[in-house]
Amino acid sequence: MAGSRLPRQLFLQGVAAVFLFAFASLYTQIPGLYGPEGILPARRTLRPQGKGRWKQLWETPTLLWEAPLLGLDTAQGLELLSLLGALLALGALLLHQLRHPLVYLLLWASYLSAYQVGQVFLYFQCPHLPLRDSVPAHACLLVCPPAARLAAQAQRGGHLCHRDRSAPSVLRSHSPPAPGCLLLPAWPKVLLAVLSLLLELAVYGLLAYGTGRCFGLEVDWKQRTVHSKTSECQPGAQRAEAGPSLLTPPPSTAFTFHQFSQWLKTVTLPTMWLGAASLAWELLTALWRWTHVRGWLQKFCAAVQLSIFGTATVALFTVSLVPYSYMEPSTHGRLWTGAHRLFGTVEHLQLANSYGLFRRMTGLGGRPEVVLEGSYDGHHWTEIEFMYKPGNVSRAPPIVAPHQPRLDWQMWFAALGPHTHSPWFTSLVLRLLQGKEPVIRLIQNHAPSYPFHQQPPTYVRAQRYKYWFSPPGEQGQWWRRQWVEEFFPPVSLGDPTLDALLRQFGLQDKSPPRARSSSNALTQALHWVRKQLSPLEAPVLLWGLLGTVGAIRVTQALLGPRSSPRAKEEKHRPAPREHVVAASKPASPAPSTSSGSQTPRRKKQPPPAGPTS
Known part of the structure; x- marks a missing residue:
């Protein structure tokens, strides 16, 4: 292990x-x-x-x-x-x-x-990632230690679970998992490990080749771009609307939507059975290891662990089949009803959910973006620029990772449809008309950069644009944009249109929040932390955390205890089998002695002398 x-x-x-x-x-x-x-x-x-x-x-x-x-x-x-x-x-x-x-x-x-x-x-x-990743983390922490103990107990009971060290250290993790392979000599194990590595590389190469072949991808090394031949990626109307494009006309179509749907219908169900077979193999392997545990108490504890973790693993796999089958509706409909019921019971716990790319990528005919505008008189409008989303055509796209600007991200989703599909947008307009500072800091963390920082705007409206990256070599502009339509009508505080939308979406404050005592020590501590961190932009704060972690890890590596690779190898090397056998034998009774006689001790014979010349 x-x-x-x-x-x-x-x-x-x-x-x-x-x-x-x-x-x-x-x-x-x-x-x-x-x-x-x-x-x-x-x-x-x-x-x-x-x-x-x-x-x-x-x-x-x-x-x-x-x-x-x-x-x-x-x-x-x-x-x-x-x-x-x-x-x-x-x-x-x-x-x-x-x-x-x-x-x-x-x-x-x-x-x-x-x-x-x-x-x-x-x-x-992206917000689902921590919930999804924590499930396999619990599996690593809970399943691996019992498996390690099972392997250690089986190693004391028999030689079949003895860790193989005949293969090179780089290839040990790829050693064949079958128990019979552990009995082979050294050179077949090395050969099988090398073959498994070559097989993995071949599979990755075939996947890359198949992807490029199916989607008709071509690399233009001069312009450093990748072109696609598929017809869906090159609509003529969108090309004409977008103006000159770097992409070439499609000479052919690799596959149709019907062919792709049929392919999905063919492979979805077999991949489920393949996953079930892989899970069954792992469970049988764990059961086989359990049979080699010595001692009834150890065997009982291992059986309890195997039952709990095996049941949980099967349940999680069954739950995951439901969101996995979303991509193919007919397979989803034929799925076992018990899996649907189990998924519905635990769906709110976010143990498993679907995640995938858009079938048709947006932005090929221009990236839709909503641009907010404010005015004091209703005639002269000033754009409200966000920190992270596209707006000013002369501003380069910022690097925000690992920060997730959630308002900017939802602004892009809002641009994909009418504003009524995004009720929160009406509340955003209301907060800007009210001049609420917490909302303004989401748009511009630096107050002078917000055009209405001295006085809230009287009117707010929104326009929808389409954005394209400017052609290579064009200086001073990162984007090109074209006006499409009005996204949100001009409104002001007390406007009947705004009030009707707030009532429709249930966003009106029916009752003010209850005031809580600010003398609470915990409340004061939270306020102090917020005051200290608020001047920092979120990407700066997160990159500062990353740099701090890196500095601490380097310090730990320099000041921590050092151990040579040979010492680590000796630490994890199992005891020779002769010592295990000798330790398992009961100690022979000591010879009895009397006062009248004494058993002479046998002197240790010197080692035989080597050949002399």
């Missing part, structure tokens, strides 16, 4: 890093998104409905139900949860002792709690 220790630790550190950036990025945006003056106040999502405590917690599993017990409102509880989650993830990233199942369970529960009140800003793609 020593060969899996390093990748296991790297994976757990990677999951901790994902949680760290997710919590830190969310924390910087809580006041503008979920605060009392935010776009979608979180307090609206947690309203007791007369249900029992446990039923309420099961339907909406979030720790924020307990925020009032600490004297905090929902948004303040979310801030506290994000800070604690970021600190816990930072600890798990730096300290080996904190990479414990309980720590990752707390991280998962904390982010699930935030997800329950995150509404539309946490419902798409």
Whole structure:
């Protein structure tokens, strides 16, 4: 099991890093998104409905139900949860002792709690990553240690589980898993390991070749671009509308939509059976190892562990089949009804969900973008530029990773349809007319960069544009854009149109938030932390965290205890079989002695002399 220790630790550190950036990025945006003056106040999502405590917690599993017990409102509880989650993830990233199942369970529960009140800003793609990645992290922490103990017990009971060290160190992780292969000499194991590596490389090469072949991809090394021959990627109307394009006309179509759908129908169900067969093989392998455990107590404990983790693994696999089959409707309809019921029972826990690329990528005929405008008189309009989304055609696209600007991201989704498909946009317009500072900081963290920082605009409207990257060599402009239509009509405070939209979407504040005492020590501490961190832009804060982690890890590597590779090898090397056999034999009784006689001791014979010349 020593060969899996390093990748296991790297994976757990990677999951901790994902949680760290997710919590830190969310924390910087809580006041503008979920605060009392935010776009979608979180307090609206947690309203007791007369249900029992446990039923309420099961339907909406979030720790924020307990925020009032600490004297905090929902948004303040979310801030506290994000800070604690970021600190816990930072600890798990730096300290080996904190990479414990309980720590990752707390991280998962904390982010699930935030997800329950995150509404539309946490419902798409990237925000699901921490919830998805934490499930295999728990599998690494909970399943691997029992497997290691099973292997160690089986190693004491028989030689079939003895770790193979005849293969080179680089190839040990690729040694054949079949138990019979462990009995082979050294050279067949090395040969099989090399062949497995070559097979993997060949599969990756075939996948790359097949992708380029099916989608008709061509590389233009002069312009450093990739062209596609498929007809869906080159609509003539969109090309004419977009003007000159770098892409060449399609000479042929690699496949039709009907052919692609038929291919999906052919491969979806067999891949499910392939996954089930792989899972069955792993379970049978674990059962085979269990049969070699010596001692009834050890065997009973191993059986309990195998039963629990085996059942949980089968349940998670069954749940995952439902979102996996979304891509092919006929297979989804023929799926076992028990899998649908099980998925529906645990769907709100986000244990498994679908994730995939768009079947037709947007932006080929121009990237749709919504541009907000404000005015004091209704005649002269000034654009409101965001920090991260496209707006000013002369501004280069910023690098924001690992930050996730959720408002800018949702602005792009809003541009894909009418504003009525994005009810939160009406609330955004209302907050800009009211001049709410937390929302303005989502748009521009530096107050003078916001054109209406001295006085809120009297009117706000929105226009829809299509953006393209400017051709290579064009100086001073990164984008080219074309006006499409009016996205949101001009409105002002008290406008009947605005009030009707707020009533339609249930966004009117029917009752003001209850004022909570600011003398609470916890509230004051949260306010102080927010005051210290608010001047920093979110990408700067996250990159600062990343640099801090890197500096601490380098310091740990320089000041930590050093051990030579030979010492590590000796540490993890199993004891020779002769010693194991000798230790398993009962000790022979000592010879009895009497006062009248004494058994002479046999002198140790010197080693035979070597040949002499």
